[in-house]
Amino acid sequence: MKNPLIYDGDMMQNDLRKIYDRFAETYEKNRGSFDMTEVIADFSKRLPYKTGRLLDLGCGAGEPFPAYFIGQGWQVTGVDFSQKMLDLAHRYQPDMKTIFADMGEVDFPDAQFDAVTAIYCLFHIEYQKHEEIFLKIYRWLAPGGHSLFTYATQEYTGAEVFNGTKEFMGEQLFYSHTTPDNLFATLKSTGFTIESAQYRQIGGETFLWVTIAKPG
């Protein structure tokens, strides 16, 4: 049996899944407090295509990114490991294809997507596993494709490098990140061009919003 006093990423992941199952409805009701209007506008203006194929990792209830892109005529695939979140996604975004999976383990054929988003979710995975995910995103993107993700930093956790829990909506959630410099070095070594990295305060929380592109 695993000792709960020793940090264990897999154990944290299981807890996280249960927590998202538990507060899916409440999370969705409060989602409007985190206004994505500017983020969506900034990302969509960088995309070379008007419509295409979007993969949304950690899609939750399918709002607001999948909802926006489906409205623009995109084919959207959402991945989430909370069945309760996906139940809500089926209700609100019936046109989104959903995959019940861990975003650290899911895989797709090469060049399947024109855009990949990971909104408020990559920080729930140990930063030591991020490089592997970036390599996959790079492979899944068609040349010229773009990706946007939210990255936790010291502004959110108080530490330069963090692997631990923080309170969110009354629950202790697992968060993980390294420094922005380490992140940028990893992205560049993966092959990505960093198009934009911007701190945004949304709903009282500050995260780094990063847009990267696979050269065309």
Ligand SMILES: C[S@@+](CC[C@H](N)C(=O)[O-])C[C@H]1O[C@@H](n2cnc3c(N)ncnc32)[C@H](O)[C@@H]1O
């Ligand atoms: C803060 S919510 C964000 C949901 C949505 N992207 C949004 O913008 O509202 C985080 C989501 O990521 C999902 N998630 C967290 N870790 C995951 C993992 N390893 N694999 C798949 N989904 C994960 C959770 O179940 C939850 O739906």
